[in-house]
Amino acid sequence: MDYLKIQNVASLEGTINISGAKNASLPLIAMSILAKNSVHIKNLPHVVDIRTLLKLLSNLGATCEFFQDRVVVDTSNLSKTKATYDIVKTMRASILVLGPILSRFGHCEVSLPGGCAIGQRPIDLHLKALEQMGAKIDIKAGYIEATTPNGLHGCDIIFDKVTVTGTANIVMAAALAKGVTTITNAAREPEVVQLCEVLHASGVTIKGIGTAILEIHGTDGELLTIEEFCVIPDRIEAGTYLCAGAITRSELTLKNVEPKHLGAVLSKLEEMGSRFTITDDTITIHPSKNIKPVKIVTQEYPAFPTDMQAQFMALATQAEGVSIIEERLFENRFMHVSELQRMGADITLNGNTATVNGKSDLYGTDVMATDLRASSALVLAALVADKETNIHRIYHLDRGYDSLEKKLHLVGAKIQRLKE
Ligand code: UD1
Numbered sequence: 490m491d492y493l494k495i496q497n498v499a500s501l502e503g504t505i506n507i508s509g510a511k512n513a514s515l516p517l518i519a520m521s522i523l524a525k526n527s528v529h530i531k532n533l534p535h536v537v538d539i540r541t542l543l544k545l546l547s548n549l550g551a552t553c554e555f556f557q558d559r560v561v562v563d564t565s566n567l568s569k570t571k572a573t574y575d576i577v578k579t580m581r582a583s584i585l586v587l588g589p590i591l592s593r594f595g596h597c598e599v600s601l602p603g604g605c606a607i608g609q610r611p612i613d614l615h616l617k618a619l620e621q622m623g624a625k626i627d628i629k630a631g632y633i634e635a636t637t638p639n640g641l642h643g644c645d646i647i648f649d650k651v652t653v654t655g656t657a658n659i660v661m662a663a664a665l666a667k668g669v670t671t672i673t674n675a676a677r678e679p680e681v682v683q684l685c686e687v688l689h690a691s692g693v694t695i696k697g698i699g700t701a702i703l704e705i706h707g708t709d710g711e712l713l714t715i716e717e718f719c720v721i722p723d724r725i726e727a728g729t730y731l732c733a734g735a736i737t738r739s740e741l742t743l744k745n746v747e748p749k750h751l752g753a754v755l756s757k758l759e760e761m762g763s764r765f766t767i768t769d770d771t772i773t774i775h776p777s778k779n780i781k782p783v784k785i786v787t788q789e790y791p792a793f794p795t796d797m798q799a800q801f802m803a804l805a806t807q808a809e810g811v812s813i814i815e816e817r818l819f820e821n822r823f824m825h826v827s828e829l830q831r832m833g834a835d836i837t838l839n840g841n842t843a844t845v846n847g848k849s850d851l852y853g854t855d856v857m858a859t860d861l862r863a864s865s866a867l868v869l870a871a872l873v874a875d876k877e878t879n880i881h882r883i884y885h886l887d888r889g890y891d892s893l894e895k896k897l898h899l900v901g902a903k904i905q906r907l908k909e
Contacts, residue, residue: 490881490882490884490908490909491883491884491887491906491907491908491909492879492880492881492882492883492906492907492908492909493868493871493879493880493883493886493894493904493905493906493907494877494878494879494904494905494907495853495868495871495872495874495877495878495879495880495902495903495904495905496853496876496877496878496903496904497853497872497873497874497875497876497877497903498737498872498901498902498903500737500738500739500901501733501734501737501739501741501872501897501900501901501902502739502740502741502900502901503741503742503899503900503901504741504742504743504744504900505730505741505742505743505744505896505897505899505900506743506744506745506896507722507723507726507727507730507743507744507745507746508532508534508535508536508558508722508723508726508745508891508892509531509532509533509534509558509719509720509721509722509723510534510679510680510720510721510722510723510724510725510726511534511536511538511539511723511725511889512582512653512678512680512723512725513679513680513683513684513720513721513723514530514533514534514539514720515538515539515542515582515585516585516654516657516661516680516681516684517530517683517684517687517718517720518530518539518542518543518546518560518562519542519585519586519588519589519657519661520589520661520684520687520688520715521546521551521562521564521715522546522551522564522567522586522589522590522593522661523589523592523593523661523664523665523688523712523713523715524564524691524712524713524714524715525565525712525713525714526714526715527552527561527562527563527565528561528562528563528564528715528717529559529560529561529717529718530559530560530561530562530717530718530719530720531558531559531717531718531719531720532558532559532719532720532722533555533558533559533560533720534558534720534723534726534891535558535891535892536887536888536889536890536891537884537887537888537889538580538582538888538889541576541579541580541583542580542582542583542585543555543560543562544576545572545576545577545583545586546562546564546567546586548569548573548576549567549568549569549570549571549572549586549590550566550567550568550569551563551564551566551567552566570590570594570596570597570598571597571598571599571632572586572587572590572597572598572599572600573600574600574631576600577599577600577601577602578600578602580888581602581610582654583599583600583602584599584602584612584615584654584658585654585657585658585661586599587599587615587619587633587635587658587662588615588619588657588658588659588660588661588662589661589662589664589665591619591624591635591637591641591662592637592641592661592662592663592664592665592666593665593712595636595637595640596635596636596637597633597635598632598633598634598635599632599633599635600631600632600633601628601631601632601633610819612633612655614648614649614650614652614655615652615654615655615658615659616633616635618646618648618655618658618659618662618672619635619641619658619659619662621644621646622641622642622643622644622646622659622662622663622666622670623637623638623639623640623641623642624636624637624641625637625638640666640667640710641662641663641665641666641667641707642666642667642668643663643666643667643668643669643670643671643705643706643707644668644670644671645670645671645673646659646670646671646672646673647673647674648672648673648674648675649674650674651674651675651676651677651701651789652676653676653678653680653681655676656672656675656676656681656703657676657680657681657684659672660672660675660681660684660685660688660695660703660705661684661688663705663707664688664693664705664707664708664713665707665708665709665710665711665712665713666705666707666709667707667709667710668706668707668709669704669705669706669707670704670705670707671702671703671704671705672702672703672705673701673702674701675697675700675701675702675703676789676790677699677700677701677789677790677791678789678790679721679724679747679750679790680721682698682699683720683721685698685699685703686698687715687718688705688713690716690718691713691714691715691716692708692713692714693705693706693707693708693713694706721747721750722745722746722747722750722770723891724746724747724750724751724754724794725794725796725797725862725889726889726890726891727743727746727751727772728751728754728794728796728797728800729797729800729865729869729890730743730896731743731751731754731755731758731763731772731774732758732797732800732801732803732804732869733868733869733872733897733902734763734774734776735758735761735762735763735774735776735780735804736780736803736804736807736869736870736872736873737776737872737873738776738777738778739776739900740773740774740775740776741773741774741900742771742772742773742774743771743772743773743774744770744771745770746770746771746772747770748767748768748769748770748772751772752791753791753792753793753794754793754794754797755772757783757785757793757801758774760781760783761777761780761781761782761783761804761808762776762777762779762780762781763775763776763777764777779809780804780807780808780809780847780848781808781809781810782805782808782809782810782811782812782845782847783801783805783808783812784812784813784814785798785801785812785813785814785815786815786817787814787815787816787817787818788817788818789818795816795817795818795819795822796862797862798814798816798822798862799822799825799862799863799865799866800862800865800866800869801814802814802825802826802829802836802843802845802866803825803829803866803867803869803870804869805845805847806829806834806835806836806845806847806848806849806851806870807847807848807849807851807873808845808847808848809847809848810847811844811845811846811847812844812845812847813842813843813844813845814842814843814845815841815842815843816841816842816843817841820841822860822863823838823843824859824860824863825859825862825863825866825867826838826843828856828857828859828863828867829851829866829867829870831854831856832851832852832853832854832856832867832870832871832874832878833849833850833851833852833874834849834851834870835847835849850875851870851873851874851875852874852875852876853871853874853875853876853877853878853879854874854878854879855878855879855881856871856878856879856880856881857880857881857882858880858881858882858883858884858885858886859882859885860885861885861886861888861889861890862889863885864880864882864883864885864886865886865890865893867880868880868886868893868897868904872897872902881909883906894906
Protein backbone atom coordinates (compact mmCIF):
# COMPACT_ATOMS: atom_id res chain seq x y z
CA MET A 490 0.00 0.00 0.00
CA ASP A 491 1.26 3.51 -0.80
CA TYR A 492 1.71 6.29 1.72
CA LEU A 493 2.75 9.93 1.48
CA LYS A 494 5.73 11.40 3.32
CA ILE A 495 5.37 15.17 3.61
CA GLN A 496 7.93 17.51 5.16
CA ASN A 497 7.38 20.99 6.50
CA VAL A 498 7.99 23.59 3.85
CA ALA A 499 8.64 27.33 4.29
CA SER A 500 6.38 28.26 1.39
CA LEU A 501 5.08 27.17 -2.01
CA GLU A 502 5.29 29.07 -5.27
CA GLY A 503 4.04 28.66 -8.81
CA THR A 504 1.10 27.48 -10.86
CA ILE A 505 -1.14 24.43 -10.51
CA ASN A 506 -3.17 23.08 -13.39
CA ILE A 507 -6.68 22.04 -12.32
CA SER A 508 -8.07 18.79 -13.77
CA GLY A 509 -11.59 18.00 -14.92
CA ALA A 510 -14.17 17.47 -12.19
CA LYS A 511 -14.53 13.90 -10.93
CA ASN A 512 -18.11 14.50 -9.81
CA ALA A 513 -19.05 15.88 -13.23
CA SER A 514 -17.26 13.10 -15.12
CA LEU A 515 -19.07 10.27 -13.33
CA PRO A 516 -22.66 11.15 -14.40
CA LEU A 517 -21.40 12.20 -17.84
CA ILE A 518 -19.82 8.78 -18.37
CA ALA A 519 -23.02 7.08 -17.14
CA MET A 520 -24.94 9.30 -19.57
CA SER A 521 -23.15 7.64 -22.50
CA ILE A 522 -25.51 4.68 -21.91
CA LEU A 523 -28.25 6.88 -23.43
CA ALA A 524 -26.33 7.42 -26.70
CA LYS A 525 -26.56 5.64 -30.02
CA ASN A 526 -23.08 6.92 -31.01
CA SER A 527 -19.62 6.62 -29.44
CA VAL A 528 -19.34 9.42 -26.89
CA HIS A 529 -16.07 11.42 -26.77
CA ILE A 530 -15.40 13.03 -23.40
CA LYS A 531 -12.43 15.37 -22.93
CA ASN A 532 -10.68 16.71 -19.79
CA LEU A 533 -11.31 13.63 -17.62
CA PRO A 534 -9.22 13.54 -14.44
CA HIS A 535 -6.83 10.60 -13.88
CA VAL A 536 -8.46 9.28 -10.74
CA VAL A 537 -9.43 5.82 -9.58
CA ASP A 538 -13.19 6.55 -9.40
CA ILE A 539 -13.29 7.25 -13.13
CA ARG A 540 -11.45 4.01 -13.92
CA THR A 541 -13.88 2.17 -11.62
CA LEU A 542 -16.92 3.44 -13.53
CA LEU A 543 -15.32 2.67 -16.91
CA LYS A 544 -14.56 -0.84 -15.63
CA LEU A 545 -18.19 -1.22 -14.59
CA LEU A 546 -19.35 -0.18 -18.09
CA SER A 547 -16.80 -2.52 -19.71
CA ASN A 548 -18.08 -5.40 -17.56
CA LEU A 549 -21.56 -4.67 -18.91
CA GLY A 550 -20.27 -4.97 -22.50
CA ALA A 551 -19.41 -1.36 -23.41
CA THR A 552 -16.12 -0.41 -25.06
CA CYS A 553 -14.14 2.30 -23.27
CA GLU A 554 -10.92 3.60 -24.79
CA PHE A 555 -8.75 6.01 -22.80
CA PHE A 556 -6.31 8.41 -24.51
CA GLN A 557 -4.56 10.62 -21.92
CA ASP A 558 -7.39 12.85 -20.62
CA ARG A 559 -9.95 11.76 -23.22
CA VAL A 560 -12.21 8.73 -23.29
CA VAL A 561 -14.40 7.27 -26.01
CA VAL A 562 -17.32 5.24 -24.66
CA ASP A 563 -19.33 3.05 -27.01
CA THR A 564 -22.33 1.45 -25.33
CA SER A 565 -23.86 0.01 -28.53
CA ASN A 566 -22.78 -3.51 -27.45
CA LEU A 567 -23.84 -3.08 -23.83
CA SER A 568 -25.58 -6.38 -23.16
CA LYS A 569 -25.62 -6.90 -19.39
CA THR A 570 -27.67 -4.81 -16.98
CA LYS A 571 -26.33 -5.93 -13.58
CA ALA A 572 -23.90 -3.77 -11.60
CA THR A 573 -22.37 -6.26 -9.23
CA TYR A 574 -21.30 -5.87 -5.60
CA ASP A 575 -17.55 -6.17 -6.27
CA ILE A 576 -17.56 -2.80 -8.09
CA VAL A 577 -20.41 -0.96 -6.34
CA LYS A 578 -18.83 -1.61 -2.91
CA THR A 579 -15.71 0.30 -4.02
CA MET A 580 -17.64 3.29 -5.36
CA ARG A 581 -21.11 4.39 -4.27
CA ALA A 582 -21.51 6.59 -7.34
CA SER A 583 -21.99 3.35 -9.35
CA ILE A 584 -25.67 3.95 -8.53
CA LEU A 585 -25.53 6.49 -11.39
CA VAL A 586 -25.98 3.67 -13.94
CA LEU A 587 -29.41 2.77 -12.55
CA GLY A 588 -31.41 5.57 -14.22
CA PRO A 589 -29.84 5.33 -17.69
CA ILE A 590 -29.78 1.50 -17.89
CA LEU A 591 -33.36 1.24 -16.70
CA SER A 592 -34.65 3.84 -19.15
CA ARG A 593 -32.81 2.23 -22.08
CA PHE A 594 -33.29 -1.49 -21.37
CA GLY A 595 -36.36 -1.62 -19.11
CA HIS A 596 -34.55 -3.64 -16.46
CA CYS A 597 -31.51 -3.17 -14.23
CA GLU A 598 -29.94 -4.66 -11.13
CA VAL A 599 -27.55 -2.66 -8.98
CA SER A 600 -25.97 -3.87 -5.77
CA LEU A 601 -27.08 -1.78 -2.80
CA PRO A 602 -24.22 0.63 -2.05
CA GLY A 603 -24.58 0.41 1.76
CA GLY A 604 -23.17 2.91 4.25
CA CYS A 605 -19.76 4.52 4.00
CA ALA A 606 -17.21 6.30 6.16
CA ILE A 607 -19.11 9.60 6.15
CA GLY A 608 -22.54 8.25 7.02
CA GLN A 609 -25.43 6.04 5.98
CA ARG A 610 -26.04 7.71 2.61
CA PRO A 611 -29.40 6.17 1.66
CA ILE A 612 -30.67 6.07 -1.95
CA ASP A 613 -34.38 6.04 -1.07
CA LEU A 614 -35.03 9.27 -2.99
CA HIS A 615 -33.62 7.80 -6.23
CA LEU A 616 -35.83 4.72 -5.88
CA LYS A 617 -38.99 6.59 -4.91
CA ALA A 618 -38.68 8.87 -7.93
CA LEU A 619 -38.12 5.95 -10.32
CA GLU A 620 -41.22 4.23 -8.88
CA GLN A 621 -43.20 7.40 -9.55
CA MET A 622 -42.02 7.18 -13.16
CA GLY A 623 -43.43 3.65 -13.43
CA ALA A 624 -40.56 1.44 -12.32
CA LYS A 625 -41.22 -1.65 -10.22
CA ILE A 626 -38.48 -1.98 -7.64
CA ASP A 627 -37.65 -4.94 -5.39
CA ILE A 628 -34.75 -5.23 -3.01
CA LYS A 629 -33.52 -8.82 -2.99
CA ALA A 630 -30.35 -10.33 -1.56
CA GLY A 631 -28.58 -6.97 -1.42
CA TYR A 632 -29.59 -5.93 -4.94
CA ILE A 633 -31.99 -3.33 -6.30
CA GLU A 634 -34.01 -5.12 -8.98
CA ALA A 635 -35.80 -2.60 -11.17
CA THR A 636 -38.05 -3.22 -14.16
CA THR A 637 -40.38 -1.01 -16.17
CA PRO A 638 -43.39 -3.18 -17.17
CA ASN A 639 -44.91 -0.25 -19.14
CA GLY A 640 -41.82 1.88 -19.75
CA LEU A 641 -40.90 5.02 -17.82
CA HIS A 642 -43.25 7.97 -18.03
CA GLY A 643 -42.89 11.60 -17.05
CA CYS A 644 -44.37 12.80 -13.74
CA ASP A 645 -43.91 15.44 -11.03
CA ILE A 646 -41.17 14.55 -8.58
CA ILE A 647 -40.53 16.52 -5.41
CA PHE A 648 -37.31 15.59 -3.66
CA ASP A 649 -37.58 15.80 0.15
CA LYS A 650 -33.88 16.65 0.24
CA VAL A 651 -31.54 18.03 -2.37
CA THR A 652 -29.63 15.05 -3.75
CA VAL A 653 -26.85 15.44 -6.29
CA THR A 654 -26.58 11.91 -7.69
CA GLY A 655 -30.34 11.48 -7.15
CA THR A 656 -31.04 14.46 -9.43
CA ALA A 657 -28.53 13.19 -12.01
CA ASN A 658 -30.04 9.69 -11.97
CA ILE A 659 -33.60 10.93 -12.48
CA VAL A 660 -32.60 13.46 -15.17
CA MET A 661 -30.99 10.59 -17.10
CA ALA A 662 -34.00 8.31 -16.60
CA ALA A 663 -36.33 11.12 -17.68
CA ALA A 664 -34.26 11.80 -20.82
CA LEU A 665 -35.57 8.65 -22.55
CA ALA A 666 -38.95 8.49 -20.73
CA LYS A 667 -42.30 9.19 -22.35
CA GLY A 668 -43.56 12.70 -21.60
CA VAL A 669 -42.41 15.48 -19.31
CA THR A 670 -40.78 14.96 -15.91
CA THR A 671 -40.61 17.84 -13.45
CA ILE A 672 -38.10 17.68 -10.59
CA THR A 673 -38.73 20.12 -7.75
CA ASN A 674 -35.94 20.74 -5.22
CA ALA A 675 -33.38 19.58 -7.80
CA ALA A 676 -29.66 19.91 -7.08
CA ARG A 677 -28.09 23.03 -8.63
CA GLU A 678 -24.48 21.90 -8.40
CA PRO A 679 -22.37 22.81 -11.49
CA GLU A 680 -21.86 19.09 -12.12
CA VAL A 681 -25.65 18.58 -12.45
CA VAL A 682 -25.87 21.69 -14.63
CA GLN A 683 -23.28 20.30 -17.05
CA LEU A 684 -25.14 16.99 -17.30
CA CYS A 685 -28.35 18.86 -18.16
CA GLU A 686 -26.57 21.10 -20.67
CA VAL A 687 -25.02 18.16 -22.54
CA LEU A 688 -28.37 16.32 -22.62
CA HIS A 689 -30.11 19.48 -23.81
CA ALA A 690 -27.53 19.90 -26.60
CA SER A 691 -28.18 16.25 -27.53
CA GLY A 692 -31.88 16.75 -28.22
CA VAL A 693 -33.51 16.38 -24.78
CA THR A 694 -35.28 19.64 -24.04
CA ILE A 695 -34.55 20.62 -20.42
CA LYS A 696 -35.96 23.81 -18.96
CA GLY A 697 -34.84 25.42 -15.72
CA ILE A 698 -31.19 24.28 -15.93
CA GLY A 699 -29.31 25.62 -12.90
CA THR A 700 -32.53 26.20 -10.94
CA ALA A 701 -34.27 24.04 -8.34
CA ILE A 702 -37.07 23.13 -10.78
CA LEU A 703 -36.10 21.09 -13.82
CA GLU A 704 -38.48 20.14 -16.62
CA ILE A 705 -37.21 17.30 -18.79
CA HIS A 706 -38.93 16.42 -22.07
CA GLY A 707 -38.21 12.72 -22.68
CA THR A 708 -37.55 11.21 -26.12
CA ASP A 709 -39.85 8.19 -25.57
CA GLY A 710 -37.06 5.66 -25.96
CA GLU A 711 -35.18 7.24 -28.83
CA LEU A 712 -31.43 7.07 -28.14
CA LEU A 713 -29.39 10.28 -28.32
CA THR A 714 -26.58 11.53 -30.51
CA ILE A 715 -24.08 13.09 -28.13
CA GLU A 716 -21.34 15.33 -29.58
CA GLU A 717 -17.85 15.58 -28.07
CA PHE A 718 -17.65 17.75 -24.96
CA CYS A 719 -15.16 18.84 -22.30
CA VAL A 720 -15.67 18.20 -18.55
CA ILE A 721 -15.82 21.33 -16.35
CA PRO A 722 -12.88 22.05 -13.99
CA ASP A 723 -12.87 20.41 -10.56
CA ARG A 724 -13.99 23.09 -8.09
CA ILE A 725 -13.11 20.93 -5.07
CA GLU A 726 -9.57 20.25 -6.32
CA ALA A 727 -9.23 24.01 -6.96
CA GLY A 728 -10.57 24.83 -3.48
CA THR A 729 -8.12 22.38 -1.91
CA TYR A 730 -5.10 24.06 -3.60
CA LEU A 731 -6.39 27.50 -2.60
CA CYS A 732 -6.35 26.22 0.98
CA ALA A 733 -2.77 25.00 0.36
CA GLY A 734 -1.85 28.56 -0.59
CA ALA A 735 -3.65 30.00 2.44
CA ILE A 736 -2.24 27.56 5.01
CA THR A 737 1.38 27.94 3.80
CA ARG A 738 0.92 31.71 3.26
CA SER A 739 2.06 31.26 -0.34
CA GLU A 740 1.03 32.98 -3.53
CA LEU A 741 -0.24 30.24 -5.86
CA THR A 742 -1.92 30.52 -9.23
CA LEU A 743 -4.49 27.97 -10.37
CA LYS A 744 -5.12 27.65 -14.07
CA ASN A 745 -7.99 26.01 -15.95
CA VAL A 746 -10.45 26.84 -13.16
CA GLU A 747 -14.00 28.18 -13.29
CA PRO A 748 -14.01 30.98 -10.67
CA LYS A 749 -17.82 31.26 -10.84
CA HIS A 750 -18.14 27.79 -9.28
CA LEU A 751 -16.02 28.77 -6.27
CA GLY A 752 -18.07 31.67 -4.87
CA ALA A 753 -18.65 30.35 -1.34
CA VAL A 754 -15.09 29.02 -1.02
CA LEU A 755 -13.50 32.30 -2.16
CA SER A 756 -15.76 34.27 0.14
CA LYS A 757 -14.75 32.20 3.20
CA LEU A 758 -11.06 32.46 2.27
CA GLU A 759 -11.51 36.24 1.99
CA GLU A 760 -13.07 36.30 5.47
CA MET A 761 -9.96 34.45 6.64
CA GLY A 762 -7.76 37.20 5.18
CA SER A 763 -6.81 36.05 1.67
CA ARG A 764 -7.15 38.23 -1.43
CA PHE A 765 -7.40 37.08 -5.06
CA THR A 766 -6.59 38.09 -8.61
CA ILE A 767 -9.17 36.43 -10.84
CA THR A 768 -9.39 36.09 -14.64
CA ASP A 769 -11.81 33.99 -16.73
CA ASP A 770 -9.95 30.77 -15.98
CA THR A 771 -7.25 31.54 -13.40
CA ILE A 772 -7.21 32.43 -9.72
CA THR A 773 -4.15 33.71 -7.87
CA ILE A 774 -4.37 33.67 -4.10
CA HIS A 775 -2.58 36.38 -2.11
CA PRO A 776 -2.76 34.97 1.40
CA SER A 777 -2.48 36.96 4.58
CA LYS A 778 0.22 36.28 7.17
CA ASN A 779 -2.40 36.24 9.93
CA ILE A 780 -5.27 33.85 9.22
CA LYS A 781 -8.57 34.97 10.74
CA PRO A 782 -11.05 32.51 12.29
CA VAL A 783 -14.25 31.68 10.43
CA LYS A 784 -17.80 30.34 10.80
CA ILE A 785 -18.80 27.73 8.23
CA VAL A 786 -22.05 25.85 7.64
CA THR A 787 -22.03 23.22 4.88
CA GLN A 788 -25.05 23.30 2.61
CA GLU A 789 -26.08 22.56 -0.95
CA TYR A 790 -24.67 24.61 -3.82
CA PRO A 791 -24.32 27.59 -4.12
CA ALA A 792 -23.63 27.59 -0.33
CA PHE A 793 -20.43 26.22 1.18
CA PRO A 794 -19.69 22.63 -0.03
CA THR A 795 -19.39 19.72 2.38
CA ASP A 796 -16.55 18.48 0.16
CA MET A 797 -14.45 21.46 1.36
CA GLN A 798 -15.27 21.15 5.07
CA ALA A 799 -12.27 19.03 6.08
CA GLN A 800 -9.76 21.23 4.21
CA PHE A 801 -11.11 24.38 5.90
CA MET A 802 -10.84 22.65 9.25
CA ALA A 803 -7.13 22.08 8.61
CA LEU A 804 -6.81 25.76 7.68
CA ALA A 805 -8.76 26.84 10.79
CA THR A 806 -6.17 25.15 13.02
CA GLN A 807 -3.79 27.92 11.85
CA ALA A 808 -6.26 30.80 12.39
CA GLU A 809 -5.77 33.25 15.27
CA GLY A 810 -8.93 32.50 17.26
CA VAL A 811 -11.96 30.24 17.42
CA SER A 812 -13.59 28.86 14.25
CA ILE A 813 -16.95 27.08 14.22
CA ILE A 814 -17.68 24.49 11.52
CA GLU A 815 -21.14 22.98 11.23
CA GLU A 816 -21.68 19.93 8.97
CA ARG A 817 -25.29 19.81 7.77
CA LEU A 818 -25.15 17.21 4.98
CA PHE A 819 -23.49 14.09 6.34
CA GLU A 820 -23.82 12.80 9.89
CA ASN A 821 -20.35 11.35 10.27
CA ARG A 822 -18.10 13.59 8.26
CA PHE A 823 -15.64 14.40 11.02
CA MET A 824 -13.29 11.43 10.72
CA HIS A 825 -10.38 13.80 10.07
CA VAL A 826 -10.84 15.44 13.49
CA SER A 827 -9.09 12.72 15.48
CA GLU A 828 -6.19 12.61 13.02
CA LEU A 829 -5.80 16.43 13.13
CA GLN A 830 -5.92 16.19 16.93
CA ARG A 831 -3.06 13.66 16.79
CA MET A 832 -1.08 16.31 14.93
CA GLY A 833 -1.74 18.78 17.76
CA ALA A 834 -4.94 20.53 16.65
CA ASP A 835 -7.29 21.77 19.37
CA ILE A 836 -10.74 20.73 18.13
CA THR A 837 -13.89 19.97 20.16
CA LEU A 838 -16.80 18.12 18.63
CA ASN A 839 -20.39 18.60 19.70
CA GLY A 840 -22.84 16.73 17.48
CA ASN A 841 -22.44 18.07 13.99
CA THR A 842 -20.45 21.13 15.06
CA ALA A 843 -16.70 21.38 15.44
CA THR A 844 -15.03 24.17 17.40
CA VAL A 845 -11.46 24.75 16.29
CA ASN A 846 -9.28 26.71 18.71
CA GLY A 847 -6.45 28.27 16.78
CA LYS A 848 -3.68 28.72 16.41
CA SER A 849 -2.09 25.34 17.15
CA ASP A 850 1.47 24.33 16.41
CA LEU A 851 1.04 21.13 14.42
CA TYR A 852 3.66 18.43 14.58
CA GLY A 853 4.38 15.72 12.08
CA THR A 854 3.45 12.16 12.92
CA ASP A 855 1.84 9.08 11.37
CA VAL A 856 -1.80 9.64 10.42
CA MET A 857 -4.41 7.70 8.52
CA ALA A 858 -6.57 8.90 5.63
CA THR A 859 -10.21 7.95 6.25
CA ASP A 860 -12.12 9.30 3.28
CA LEU A 861 -11.38 11.30 0.18
CA ARG A 862 -11.63 14.88 1.46
CA ALA A 863 -10.41 14.01 4.98
CA SER A 864 -7.21 12.83 3.30
CA SER A 865 -6.59 16.17 1.63
CA ALA A 866 -7.10 17.95 4.97
CA LEU A 867 -4.24 15.86 6.36
CA VAL A 868 -2.05 16.81 3.38
CA LEU A 869 -2.72 20.52 4.08
CA ALA A 870 -1.95 20.11 7.78
CA ALA A 871 1.24 18.19 6.96
CA LEU A 872 2.55 21.06 4.78
CA VAL A 873 2.79 23.27 7.88
CA ALA A 874 3.38 20.62 10.57
CA ASP A 875 6.76 20.48 12.24
CA LYS A 876 9.23 18.03 10.62
CA GLU A 877 7.64 15.10 8.83
CA THR A 878 4.17 13.54 8.45
CA ASN A 879 3.38 10.12 7.00
CA ILE A 880 -0.16 9.80 5.65
CA HIS A 881 -1.23 6.19 5.32
CA ARG A 882 -4.08 4.65 3.29
CA ILE A 883 -3.86 7.25 0.57
CA TYR A 884 -5.93 5.09 -1.78
CA HIS A 885 -8.73 7.41 -0.60
CA LEU A 886 -6.86 10.38 -2.14
CA ASP A 887 -6.26 8.50 -5.37
CA ARG A 888 -10.01 8.07 -5.79
CA GLY A 889 -10.49 11.78 -6.41
CA TYR A 890 -7.27 13.82 -6.72
CA ASP A 891 -5.43 13.72 -10.03
CA SER A 892 -1.63 13.54 -9.47
CA LEU A 893 -1.80 15.35 -6.14
CA GLU A 894 1.78 14.77 -5.08
CA LYS A 895 3.14 15.71 -8.53
CA LYS A 896 1.14 18.95 -8.59
CA LEU A 897 2.26 19.90 -5.08
CA HIS A 898 5.87 18.89 -5.80
CA LEU A 899 5.91 21.24 -8.81
CA VAL A 900 5.10 24.21 -6.57
CA GLY A 901 7.80 23.30 -4.06
CA ALA A 902 6.21 20.90 -1.58
CA LYS A 903 8.44 18.21 -0.11
CA ILE A 904 6.17 15.27 -0.78
CA GLN A 905 6.96 11.68 -1.72
CA ARG A 906 4.84 8.62 -2.46
CA LEU A 907 6.38 5.57 -0.83
CA LYS A 908 5.45 1.91 -0.29
CA GLU A 909 4.54 0.63 3.20
C1 UD1 B 1 -22.59 13.94 -4.04
C2 UD1 B 1 -21.11 14.03 -4.31
C3 UD1 B 1 -20.35 14.15 -2.99
C4 UD1 B 1 -20.87 15.30 -2.16
C5 UD1 B 1 -22.39 15.23 -2.00
C6 UD1 B 1 -22.98 16.46 -1.34
C7 UD1 B 1 -20.86 12.76 -6.36
C8 UD1 B 1 -20.37 11.50 -7.00
N1 UD1 B 1 -20.72 12.82 -5.01
O1 UD1 B 1 -22.83 12.76 -3.28
O2 UD1 B 1 -18.96 14.36 -3.30
O3 UD1 B 1 -20.28 15.27 -0.88
O4 UD1 B 1 -23.02 15.10 -3.30
O5 UD1 B 1 -22.65 17.59 -2.05
O6 UD1 B 1 -21.30 13.68 -7.01
N2 UD1 B 1 -29.95 11.50 0.80
C9 UD1 B 1 -31.04 10.78 1.24
N3 UD1 B 1 -31.67 9.93 0.37
C10 UD1 B 1 -31.24 9.78 -0.93
C11 UD1 B 1 -30.14 10.53 -1.36
C12 UD1 B 1 -29.51 11.39 -0.47
O7 UD1 B 1 -31.45 10.89 2.40
O8 UD1 B 1 -31.85 8.99 -1.66
C13 UD1 B 1 -29.28 12.44 1.73
C14 UD1 B 1 -27.83 12.03 2.03
O9 UD1 B 1 -27.75 11.09 3.06
C15 UD1 B 1 -27.20 13.37 2.39
C16 UD1 B 1 -27.95 14.35 1.48
O10 UD1 B 1 -29.15 13.69 1.10
O11 UD1 B 1 -27.50 13.69 3.72
C17 UD1 B 1 -27.19 14.75 0.24
O12 UD1 B 1 -26.71 13.59 -0.42
P1 UD1 B 1 -26.45 13.54 -1.97
O13 UD1 B 1 -26.51 14.91 -2.56
O14 UD1 B 1 -27.31 12.50 -2.57
O15 UD1 B 1 -24.94 13.04 -2.04
P2 UD1 B 1 -24.31 12.16 -3.19
O16 UD1 B 1 -25.03 12.47 -4.46
O17 UD1 B 1 -24.17 10.77 -2.75
